[in-house]
Amino acid sequence: MGKATGFLEYSRKENPFRDAGERLHDYADLHTAQGTEERHCQAGRCMNCGVPFCQSSFGCPLHNLIPEWNDLLWRGEEREALERLMETAPFPEFTGRVCPALCEKACNLADDGVTNRDNELYLIEKGFAESWVRPRLPRERTGKRAAVVGSGPSGLATADLLNRLGHSVTVFERADRAGGLLMYGIPNMKLPKDIVARRIRLMEEEGVTFRLNTEADAEALEKFDAVVLCGGARKPRSLNVEHMDAEGVRFAVDFLSETTGKLLAGEDCNLAKGLHVLVIGGGDTGNDCVGTVLRQGCASVTQLEMMPAPPEFRTAGNPWPEWPRTLRTDYGQLEAICVQGSDPRIYETTVKRILTDEQNHITGAETVKLRRTAEGKMEPIAGSEQTLACELMLIAAGFVGCDGKTLETLSLIADGRGRLMPEDSSHYLGGKLFSAGDMRTGQSLVVRALADGRAAALEADALLRRA
Ligand SMILES: Cc1cc2nc3c(=O)[nH]c(=O)nc-3n(C[C@H](O)[C@H](O)[C@H](O)COP(=O)(O)OP(=O)(O)OC[C@H]3O[C@@H](n4cnc5c(N)ncnc54)[C@H](O)[C@@H]3O)c2cc1C
Ligand code: SF4
The missing domain is CATH 3.50.50.60 (FAD/NAD(P)-binding domain)
Structure with a gap:
């Protein structure tokens, strides 16, 4: 359970970003390298609470086993800690950089919460550096074919889990590189693009096929046994003023x-x-x-x-463990x-x-x-x-739903908020179609898109095994 008195002995210490004056001159990663001893102490602050709100629905949408991997990290069992983290977190190198860390605000230590995001980033980067992160291949293939439309976090999480479950997965992506908003959207300094490319390479080694520069149309999707739509919610909200077409x-x-x-x-x-x-x-x-x-x-x-x-x-109407507004x-x-x-x-x-x-x-x-x-x-x-x-x-006034082109090609109709959200709140749209990520929920967070992609993959897996 970490160090029994860790939260009393060590104060919360986030890993600092590079100095603002220095980092402004480049687009390199904001994050600095993390010290081993510091991270072990920070993990030792975790109290292994009877009710760990950090991994409840107030905290991590992936329900990461936070007290368990913090305990292993505190003991110096880093490889085991990473394995425990990766049981639920498909891509800790993304969430370790861009997640707002809902878990830390839901922690019983409240404003002084355990630095889970930094701990997570430390573990995954150590894992890559030590070659602990290797392609994980399914034991056997089911012979079923699944298509994923869109390669943002929800598409990647869906493809990753369906592939692990033994299905043959093809990801369609209209852009020239995979990653969705991880690649083209979130700026380089927050998430360097070689980090995204490293994960895509690993998924290819695990057997996932990426078809880039390819718009998924009805004909291309015909040959698959299940199709998960993960096209995002990129339609931007405009301003209701004249001259929106002006240069600049x-x-x-x-x-x-x-x-x-x-x-x-x-x-x-x-x-x-x-x-x-x-x-x-x-x-x-x-x-x-x-x-x-x-x-x-x-x-x-x-x-x-x-x-x-x-x-x-926090105001009285926004108590712990809610996300603080x-x-x-x-x-x-x-x-x-x-x-x-x-x-x-x-x-x-x-x-x-x-x-x-x-x-x-x-x-x-x-x-x-x-x-x-x-x-x-x-x-x-x-x-x-x-x-x-x-x-x-x-x-940058927000987004109003998914793009019309995908809906048109597949003859689908979005709800009043521009989402492909089935009425029963599942991921199943009928036939062999499913939806996930921002396309289903509206613009959200990387970690929510990952969790939604994994949930859609499980529903698609059930259909594939029945078929
Ligand atoms: C500028 C910006 C910064 C953000 N920063 C953060 C952050 O720091 N932390 C955080 O948690 N969240 C952040 N978000 C939100 C987060 O990026 C999104 O919630 C997340 O990327 C949604 O994932 P997704 O897979 O559903 O969709 P997307 O990432 O939008 O990916 C959808 C993909 O589908 C492709 N596609 C669509 N239709 C088709 C088609 N018919 N055929 C082929 N391909 C298709 C698109 O090209 C795209 O690549 C940010 C969002 C923006 C806009
Ligand atoms: S993914 Fe986000 S919410 Fe989940 S453990 Fe990591 S930092 Fe916390």
Whole structure:
């Protein structure tokens, strides 16, 4: 059970990111190497609680066996700890880098929770370095063929489990590289692309086939015994203002994908160089845009958020072990503070008008302050308009569902929220079709997409074994 008095003797110590001033000059991993002794002590803080909320549905969606692998890590049995972790976590090198660590906030140590995410990253990187992570091949093949449409985290998790269960799996991906938003979306510094490519290579060695640059159509899917749709929920929410077609107004994921594409091609990436940038949306995607444009040498970056700033501490309506809806300042915002001297976020503000020149290039934005009405809606405050210079506007205002092309080709209809969510909340769409990940649930988190992909794989496996 870790060290009986570990949580009293050792204080929580996260593995620090590289210094903001240094990391701004490159797109390399934010994470620094982790010390063995430190990680062993941190794992020793785990109390092996009678009711481990960290692995309950308040905590890790994968239900990782957190107290068990923390105990093994504390004892120095690292290889066994990694094996225990990998019983439920398909790709700890992704979650160890990008997971918001729901488990840590659900930990009985509350705000002082055990550093599970850092411990997880330590274990998996040690596993790769020591060649403990090797291709795991199924004992026998079932002779059944499964197709997975989309190679984001949900598609990879589905393919991984179906392959382990002995089915022959082909993943269709319309992009030129596998990984979905892990490859083209989440920026390189948060998740280096060689880490994604390393996992894809391993899955190929385990027998999964990837068909890249391939749009999955009805004809191609005909020959499979089961098909799991994992196409994501990438349709971006737009702004209800004129001049959305102006040069310099872009959706965040398009911009982030282009940046990654250029970096992978070894090209200079100066898309925001010298420009005043406005990021619309105060969430995580907006934060990724802030970090990215700073690396490209923008003249300034400002992030607009419609809603009021969250409280500093939990409110009575948001108790432990729920995820705390409190103010977080993420890596991009910290970098902006380092460069510009202040937080880039402006709350309770939105864009009223996009200003353009004769060539239809964006030159600025008229913003307006908002206030919450008694009914809880945000309404503009007359007379609060302001003009901000802007030559690049990145829209990071959320997503409204899965893309119409896949639905059209397979004659499917999404629900009112743009999701392929069956009425009984299962993953089964009828015939031999299943859905998983953001396509089923709407935009979410990598760890939730992984858990959903594994759940869909089990449902598809049951159908394949019956057929
Ligand atoms: C900028 C950004 C940053 C994020 N950062 C984080 C983070 O730090 N932590 C976190 O937990 N979550 C983060 N998320 C959310 C997370 O990335 C998603 O929830 C997750 O990737 C969803 O996985 P998915 O497999 O369902 O879909 P996706 O990752 O979107 O993958 C879907 C794939 O399907 C392919 N596809 C679609 N239709 C077809 C078709 N017909 N044929 C072939 N291929 C097709 C697409 O090309 C795509 O590659 C972020 C999201 C964004 C946009
Ligand atoms: S995947 Fe996320 S929630 Fe689960 S143990 Fe790892 S950090 Fe915690």
